[in-house]
Amino acid sequence: MAGILFSCVNDLDTIQKVTYDPKAPDETSTNLEVLYTDSGYARVKIFAKLAETYSQPERITKFKDGVEVDFFSDKGEVISVLTALYGEVNFKTGLITVRDSVILKNLQKKQALETEELFYNQNNDTISTQKYVICKRDGEGVIGKGHGLKTTRFFNYFEILEPEGKVDLSKE
Secondary structure (H helix, E strand, O other): OOOOOHHHHHHHHHHHHHHHOOOOOEEEEEEEEEEEEEEEEEEEEEEEEEEEEEEEOOOEEEEEEOOEEEEOOOOOOEEEEEEEEEEEEEEEOOEEEEEEEEEEEOOOOEEEEEEEEEEEEOOOOEEEEEEEEEEOOOOOEEEEEEEEEEEEEEOEEEEEEEOOOOOOOOOO
């Protein structure tokens, strides 16, 4: 009776060369739902089909397959909803960036903002952009448009930095 024995040795450096990708995310999540709270109250909820978290060069989570952000009142009601095809959260700066087919809706006022990029600063609770924006209200149509905008997470009021449009000054 004869037997042959084989032995394997795993060299960690060799394994890392084959499997390690420095550009790959540290974490990947599907159907992610994150709730940010303050003093036990819901403040912001983020939904994403696909989330990738990177720790280098700084901790960032990217949402590459669409993102929805719900903003809550102090009473726990969803006041506004932000959607986009791409988004990311920078944990160091507290900045949430969304791009591509961006829509911010105030559910109570039935108004919406459309643009290609928005920044939500969690530290001072502001939303801003330098891109072209169109603001609409149900039943009224376009209520403002131009380049650049500042508002809060609730989108109760807004300021268009470079407004454009026509004003009819003729007397009837």
